Every structure is written in C-alpha cells, then in structure tokens.
Amino acid sequence: MNKQIALIRGDGIGPEIVAEAVKVLDRVAERFGHTFSYTEVLAGGCAIDATGHPLPQDSIEKCKMSDSVLLGAVGGPKWDQLDGSLRPEKALLGIRSALGLFSNIRPARLFAPLAHACPLRPDIVAGGLDLVIVRELIGGVYFGERDTVLKNGEKYAYDTMGYAEHEIERIGRVAFEMARKRRKKVTSVDKANVLDSSRLWREVMHRLREEYPDVEYSDMLVDNTAMQLVRNPGQFDVIVTENMFGDILSDEASMITGSIGMIPSSSLGEGTRGMYEPIHGSAPDIVGKDIANPVATILSAAMMLRYSFNLPEESDAVESAVSQVLEEGYRTADIMSEGCTLLSCSEMGERIAALV
Numbered sequence: 197m198n199k200q201i202a203l204i205r206g207d208g209i210g211p212e213i214v215a216e217a218v219k220v221l222d223r224v225a226e227r228f229g230h231t232f233s234y235t236e237v238l239a240g241g242c243a244i245d246a247t248g249h250p251l252p253q254d255s256i257e258k259c260k261m262s263d264s265v266l267l268g269a270v271g272g273p274k275w276d277q278l279d280g281s282l283r284p285e286k287a288l289l290g291i292r293s294a295l296g297l298f299s300n301i302r303p304a305r306l307f308a309p310l311a312h313a314c315p316l317r318p319d320i321v322a323g324g325l326d327l328v329i330v331r332e333l334i335g336g337v338y339f340g341e342r343d344t345v346l347k348n349g350e351k352y353a354y355d356t357m358g359y360a361e362h363e364i365e366r367i368g369r370v371a372f373e374m375a376r377k378r379r380k381k382v383t384s385v386d387k388a389n390v391l392d393s394s395r396l397w398r399e400v401m402h403r404l405r406e407e408y409p410d411v412e413y414s415d416m417l418v419d420n421t422a423m424q425l426v427r428n429p430g431q432f433d434v435i436v437t438e439n440m441f442g443d444i445l446s447d448e449a450s451m452i453t454g455s456i457g458m459i460p461s462s463s464l465g466e467g468t469r470g471m472y473e474p475i476h477g478s479a480p481d482i483v484g485k486d487i488a489n490p491v492a493t494i495l496s497a498a499m500m501l502r503y504s505f506n507l508p509e510e511s512d513a514v515e516s517a518v519s520q521v522l523e524e525g526y527r528t529a530d531i532m533s534e535g536c537t538l539l540s541c542s543e544m545g546e547r548i549a550a551l552v
C-alpha cells in the first residue's frame with residue numbers, strides 16, 4: 197500500500213515526538229511491505245516565524261492532497277503575546293475545520309504495567325481502566341462568534357457557544373456506533389441546567405438514543421463528570437461531549453493512564469482522511485531535553501493505520517509493541533517508577549519501533 201502522510205511537526209516538543217512516530221511508521225512499512233511517504237507541512241508558531249501566518253493556504257492544500265495528517269503540537273510562550281487570529285493554536289482549529297474533522301476520539305486506557313504510575317487509589321485502578329472520549333471538534337465555543345469591544349468605557353470580550361442539530365446528531369452517532377463495538381454504554385456530558393446549547397444537545401441525544409435501544413444511555417452534567425472521572429472512572433465506557441468540555445475532560449482523563457503523554461487521538465470527518473495527534477500540547481517546559489513521552493504520538497500513528505488506512509494488523513503490531521516495551525519495564529520520565537529503566541524520548545521511539 198502506498199500512502200502520503202502530511203507531517204506537521206509544529207512547535208516545542210512537536211518535532212521530537214513526531215520523529216519517533218515516523219521511526220515506527222517506517223518500521224511498519226518495512227515489515228508489512230508498504231510505502232509511506234511524507235510531506236512536511238508548516239503550521240503553528242514555526243509557520244508564523246517563516247511566513248507571518250500560523251496556517252498558510254499552502255499548508256491546508258498539502259493536507260488536503262495527503263491521505264492523512266500526523267501532528268505533533270503547536271504553540272508556546274514565544275507567540276503568547278500575539279492577537280487571537282494570529283496565534284499558533286488557530287492553525288490547529290483552522291486545519292480541523294478546513295478538513296471537516298468533526299469527530300475527535302480520545303481513548304484513555306491504562307496499560308497494566310502503568311498501574312503504579314496512576315495517581316488514583318489502587319482499588320479504583322484494579323481491574324483496569326478503559327474509556328473513550330468522543331469530542332465534537334469543529335463547533336461550540338472555539339468556533340462561535342467572538343469579539344473584544346468597548347463597553348461602558350472598558351474592554352468587554354465574549355465568545356459564544358452554539359450548536360446546530362445536525363452537528364450534535366453526527367457526533368452522537370459516532371458515540372453510539374462506537375459503544376456498540378465496546379461495552380455498549382454512552383454517557384452524554386453537557387451543562388443543560390444552564391446552557392441553551394446543552395439543552396439542544398440533550399434533546400438531540402435523547403432522540404438518537406431511541407435508535408440505539410441496545411446501548412445504555414445516561415446524561416451527566418460536566419461538573420459532576422469532572423468529579424466522577426477521579427472518583428470512579430470505571431463507570432464510563434464512551435463519553436460524548438461538546439468541543440471545550442471534551443478538551444478539558446480528556447486532559448483530566450489522561451491521569452488515569454499515568455500521563456498526558458499516553459493519550460493519542462484521531463480526528464475524522466465524513467471520509468477516511470484524518471488528522472492524528474497526541475492530546476497534549478507543545479510542553480515548552482521540557483522542550484529540547486529529549487525527555488518527552490512519544491507514546492501518545494506513536495499510538496496516534498497506530499490509530500491512523502487503523503482508521504484512515506484500514507490496516508488493523510499493522511495498528512495492532514504498534515499497540516502490542518508499546519505494551520511490550522512497558523511490560524519490559526522501560527519508561528520515559530513522566531511515567532517512571534522504581535525498578536524501571538529510564539529511557540529518553542528517542543530511545544523509547546527506537547525501542548518501540550524495534551518491536552514492531
């Protein structure tokens with residue numbers, strides 16, 4: 197199989213972790229007889245430095261011409277003072293929107309050997325943890341009308357959260373279909389006690405659940421969900437929620453895996469072209485030290501193999517290699533525990549690639 201992959205290395209630790217995922221993809225290509233070729237795409241702070249814009253039109257075109265996109269992370273303190281539309285993070289929102297990637301899947305799975313790294317109580321962790329957050333990705337407050345205006349002699353800034361029925365329905369379907377392949381349980385998370393957009397969210401979800409009588413369904417308010425994720429994460433199978441709630445809850449859920457460096461993601465729309473990225477950011481505090489955890493990016497590449505290229509065996513091989521490395525006691529600094537062997541970012545990538 198020949199595939200063209202757009203690589204957005206981005207900023208901060210982005211280039212370090214993407215390099216490790218590429219090592220793993222190259223090993224997959226070698227072992228299974230595929231050809232993966234890469235197109236370098238500029239987006240984020242590095243694109244601002246090179247072109248003055250976080251997402252040049254040429255970058256969008258390159259992504260559209262590729263079979264899929266692998267992204268590290270964008271942003272960092274160097275660009276923090278820039279105005280809203282010129283910020284590196286806008287590149288991320290821009291690509292997601294330009295490619296129509298409404299469905300962001302963020303699996304939070306505790307690998308058994310990392311149970312010790314999980315900050316939750318052992319009795320909560322016992323038996324394993326495995327949930328998926330299905331996050332709506334191109335609507336809600338990150339894409340709503342916004343402005344900063346002068347009001348009563350002072351600055352007033354606003355952002356608006358809004359959803360159309362069809363936007364809620366299509367992400368709801370993704371969640372119900374996913375639940376059918378898992379433990380058949382959907383928790384829809386909203387703030388329907390306050391927000392109109394959440395009340396519509398709930399109305400559409402309730403309509404949809406009639407089509408999935410085999411799936412257990414419940415509503416949960418987002419503040420309660422934040423608490424329940426720590427108190428009893430084992431109660432969740434598939435969580436479906438709007439853009440910002442999903443963003444926040446998935447960072448929280450990463451703690452059940454031991455580290456934010458462990459959660460991958462896929463972002464898909466109607467077709468097979470997707471964008472794959474770790475859920476974390478550019479981690480400016482550890483950039484250039486070769487200590488970042490590349491596993492989330494490597495597992496994102498595994499999701500690309502499964503969902504965009506329909507290569508389940510190859511994807512399984514990558515996930516098994518990650519499991520094996522962890523079982524053998526190799527760790528990056530963020531998941532290090534006593535008796536284990538500390539690896540750098542690049543050593544971890546090489547070790548996983550060697551086991552594919």
Ligand SMILES: NC(=O)C1=CN([C@@H]2O[C@H](COP(=O)(O)OP(=O)(O)OC[C@H]3O[C@@H](n4cnc5c(N)ncnc54)[C@H](O)[C@@H]3O)[C@@H](O)[C@H]2O)C=CC1
Nearest residue numbers: 269270271272456457476477478479480481482488489530
């Ligand atoms: N998808 C993206 O490109 C995202 C970009 N950002 C941007 O990244 C920059 C930094 O944001 P923060 O709030 O600091 O969030 P962050 O996720 O970059 O870092 C939070 C903490 O987690 C650690 N961490 C993150 N990834 C890690 C990894 N792979 N291995 C080990 N430790 C890791 C960092 O060292 C830091 O202590 C900001 O400019 C932000 O806007 C934030 C989130 C997502």
Ligand SMILES: CC(C)CC(=O)C(=O)O
Nearest residue numbers: 285286288289338443475
């Ligand atoms: C620009 C932000 C929405 C990125 C982020 O935090 C995320 O997608 O998780």
Ligand SMILES: [Mg+2]
Nearest residue numbers: 443444447475
């Ligand atoms: Mg986030």
